[in-house]
Amino acid sequence: MPAADPAVKNGKTNASSRLPNLQPQEKINLFRQMLLIRRFEEKAKQAFTQTKIKGFCHLYNGQEAVAVGTISVLNEDDAVITAYRDHGHALVRGTDPNACMAELFGKITGCSRGKGGSMHFFDAKRHFYGGHGIVGGQIPLGTGLAFAQKYLGTNRVTLAYMGDGAINQGGVHEAMNLAALWKLPVVYIIENNEYSMGTSIARSSAGDPLTKRAGAFDMAAIQANGMDIDDVRAKTFEAVSLARTESQPTLMEIRTYRYFGHSMSDPGNYRSKDEIEQRRQSDPIELYKTRLLEQKVVTEEALNAIDEEVSAQAQAAYDFADQSPEPELETIYEDIFAPEDQIPEFRPDLREQK
Amino acid sequence: MPTLTYREALNEALSEEMERDDRVMLMGEEVAEYDGAYKVSKGLLKKFGPKRIIDTPISEAGFTGLAIGAAMYGLRPVVEFMTWSFSLVAYDQIINNAAQIRYMSGGQFSIPIVFRGSSGGGLQVGATHSHTPENWYANVPGLTVITPSFPDDAKGLLKAAIRSNNPVCFLENEKLYGYKDEVPEGDVLVEIGKAKVRREGSDITIVSNSGSTHRALNAAKQLEAEGISCEVIDLRTIKPLDFATIAESVAKTNRVLIVEENKPFAGWGAQVAYQVQRELFDDLDAPVHRVTSIDVPQPYNGRLEQAVLPNEERVIAAVKEVLA
Ligand SMILES: Cc1ncc(C[n+]2csc(CCOP(=O)(O)OP(=O)(O)O)c2C)c(N)n1
Ligand SMILES: [Mg+2]
Numbered sequence: 128m129p130a131a132d133p134a135v136k137n138g139k140t141n142a143s144s145r146l147p148n149l150q151p152q153e154k155i156n157l158f159r160q161m162l163l164i165r166r167f168e169e170k171a172k173q174a175f176t177q178t179k180i181k182g183f184c185h186l187y188n189g190q191e192a193v194a195v196g197t198i199s200v201l202n203e204d205d206a207v208i209t210a211y212r213d214h215g216h217a218l219v220r221g222t223d224p225n226a227c228m229a230e231l232f233g234k235i236t237g238c239s240r241g242k243g244g245s246m247h248f249f250d251a252k253r254h255f256y257g258g259h260g261i262v263g264g265q266i267p268l269g270t271g272l273a274f275a276q277k278y279l280g281t282n283r284v285t286l287a288y289m290g291d292g293a294i295n296q297g298g299v300h301e302a303m304n305l306a307a308l309w310k311l312p313v314v315y316i317i318e319n320n321e322y323s324m325g326t327s328i329a330r331s332s333a334g335d336p337l338t339k340r341a342g343a344f345d346m347a348a349i350q351a352n353g354m355d356i357d358d359v360r361a362k363t364f365e366a367v368s369l370a371r372t373e374s375q376p377t378l379m380e381i382r383t384y385r386y387f388g389h390s391m392s393d394p395g396n397y398r399s400k401d402e403i404e405q406r407r408q409s410d411p412i413e414l415y416k417t418r419l420l421e422q423k424v425v426t427e428e429a430l431n432a433i434d435e436e437v438s439a440q441a442q443a444a445y446d447f448a449d450q451s452p453e454p455e456l457e458t459i460y461e462d463i464f465a466p467e468d469q470i471p472e473f474r475p476d477l478r479e480q481k
Numbered sequence: 482m483p484t485l486t487y488r489e490a491l492n493e494a495l496s497e498e499m500e501r502d503d504r505v506m507l508m509g510e511e512v513a514e515y516d517g518a519y520k521v522s523k524g525l526l527k528k529f530g531p532k533r534i535i536d537t538p539i540s541e542a543g544f545t546g547l548a549i550g551a552a553m554y555g556l557r558p559v560v561e562f563m564t565w566s567f568s569l570v571a572y573d574q575i576i577n578n579a580a581q582i583r584y585m586s587g588g589q590f591s592i593p594i595v596f597r598g599s600s601g602g603g604l605q606v607g608a609t610h611s612h613t614p615e616n617w618y619a620n621v622p623g624l625t626v627i628t629p630s631f632p633d634d635a636k637g638l639l640k641a642a643i644r645s646n647n648p649v650c651f652l653e654n655e656k657l658y659g660y661k662d663e664v665p666e667g668d669v670l671v672e673i674g675k676a677k678v679r680r681e682g683s684d685i686t687i688v689s690n691s692g693s694t695h696r697a698l699n700a701a702k703q704l705e706a707e708g709i710s711c712e713v714i715d716l717r718t719i720k721p722l723d724f725a726t727i728a729e730s731v732a733k734t735n736r737v738l739i740v741e742e743n744k745p746f747a748g749w750g751a752q753v754a755y756q757v758q759r760e761l762f763d764d765l766d767a768p769v770h771r772v773t774s775i776d777v778p779q780p781y782n783g784r785l786e787q788a789v790l791p792n793e794e795r796v797i798a799a800v801k802e803v804l805a
Contacts, residue, residue, distance in 0.1 A: 267546020
């Protein structure tokens with residue numbers, strides 16, 4: 128395991144409030160959410176091999192504790208935005224697994240009406256702002272969500288996720304500068320799974336740890352062990368508190384690992400089977416399971432029953448997606464422009480544009 | 482009717498719309514304390530304060546993306562590019578995010594945002610600073626592209642753009658900021674997507690926009706002395722294209738010349754020419770002709786740059802060619 132603690136902070140004070148202790152049921156719920164993501168994606172993987180899912184499909188397998196842990200300290204009306212490895216974030220935000228799977232199948236019942244695909248999940252009602260395919264492109268957007276939250280006086284915060292590869296995009300640094308300069312309530316979360324596609328972090332990124340990048344902006348920075356959901360929760364809580372109470376941004380680096388290829392089309396020749404096997408030994412779901420059993424929060428039988436439940440949910444999502452209708456061809460022309468309400472509609476001839 | 486410069490007209494539009502709606506704010510380089518690189522935002526900081534008139538660092542990708550995110554969240558930002566030439570470092574944000582998020586999300590998000598700033602050549606600032614990129618943006622589904630030529634349209638169209646619930650690229654023309662003309666007082670909007678006949682004529686239809694509308698009008702004045710009557714259409718909005726106004730005019734003149742500052746390959750005029758031949762073939766008495774910038778990077782030297790631009794001599798020669 129890469130070292131995950133201790134927290135590195137750049138001279139910013141910790142916000143005072145403390146992470147509340149979880150009730151047994153809440154702990155079980157975290158376990159359930161992680162396992163749902165895993166079972167959901169196992170189904171997705173199967174559907175991809177059956178060619179029911181096309182295009183790019185990036186699995187979150189191994190990283191579940193990051194989305195579940197970080198989002199667990201948010202309020203429902205806080206904002207979440209991430210890159211294309213987005214299935215986990217959407218599911219944790221509460222997007223219906225059926226709608227997620229249907230999106231992967233390109234069906235009209237999908238969470239983006241079959242127009243986004245795996246990389247572009249969206250769920251406005253649940254404050255999930257996507258699902259973004261251009262590496263790093265979502266970080267300025269997330270900074271803007273936080274800008275608007277502050278402008279409107281909402282006291283809400285934004286979690287903006289990116290991969291370890293994305294941290295090398297210029298726009299990410301521009302956005303971090305703006306957030307620090309304008310004191311925006313945003314938490315940037317690098318999900319460092321050690322690879323950007325086939326390029327290891329050692330070959331892509333100068334400076335270790337990545338949280339050092341925050342130093343230039345005098346921004347708070349903190350690291351967490353992404354295989355340990357309790358650590359993820361504790362560290363994210365600090366960052367979220369700083370955002371909410373002092374309107375200050377934080378850069379978090381959460382060390383994690385993905386077990387499968389970059390996407391379903393990646394043979395993975397850049398790392399050894401041994402490496403993956405070794406990492407699987409510190410699996411976040413197994414680790415948490417052991418902890419819950421040790422704490423006698425739950426019995427093994429009860430956890431097995433949860434596994435059955437979420438597996439059934441994943442299967443139901445698969446069936447739902449499979450049986451859902453294709454979008455009608457006319458939907459090609461829908462969802463391009465928002466209806467106007469302050470000026471006349473100015474493109475009734477849209478369909479005629481050749 | 483009061484007379485205003487193009488710059489003052491834009492300033493009034495911004496000011497009036499910001500007064501109407503608290504969610505409208507302006508951000509960009511030097512827009513606040515410096516009053517804008519071209520003084521379009523003059524006095525707005527004093528009037529609306531630093532929460533709503535925001536100086537940004539030189540980070541087009543960063544603040545453009547930030548503004549798009551803020552628009553997703555319900556604000557109605559106006560983003561000023563010091564010039565549209567600098568929008569290139571924010572191209573990804575405008576195209577992949579502003580233009581496409583609504584579609585990719587199945588209609589869940591609206592992006593009510595205006596990107597605006599100066600554009601165009603003729604100021605001897607060299608190739609990096611002289612772009613006329615309306616055709617680059619018009620090529621992208623989801624974007625509305627507006628290029629006003631006169632102060633009244635500058636004001637009325639900017640007000641409409643700010644009230645639109647969709648992303649609008651609003652390309653002002655650097656050479657026109659000082660141009661003075663009458664502007665109706667008060668809350669007068671100009672409809673987006675409607676061209677305007679700026680001069681009536683019977684021999685040929687000249688389709689133009691922005692600075693090229695002025696070139697076309699000047700050429701038409703000179704041609705009138707030679708007994709040639711030109712009808713000049715100012716597109717005002719590039720996309721959506723008001724083809725109906727073009728068709729009505731061509732039915733009368735049967736001849737078409739397009740004048741645009743884009744480089745020739747896939748400039749918006751190529752689209753107009755295609756639609757004219759496709760839909761008005763029987764109306765035509767001569768092939769459609771087009772005057773564009775010459776297909777080279779913009780030279781600094783003044784004599785060379787004037788030759789590169791679709792100048793009046795080239796417009797006049799082209800009219801005569803079509804009528805020959
Ligand atoms: C601007 C851009 N360049 C390249 C790509 C192709 N691409 C997609 S994901 C990826 C690797 C990104 O790795 P990282 O940021 O670490 O995220 P991870 O996939 O590990 O979650 C690349 C190169 C892209 N989508 N966007
Ligand atoms: Mg990575």
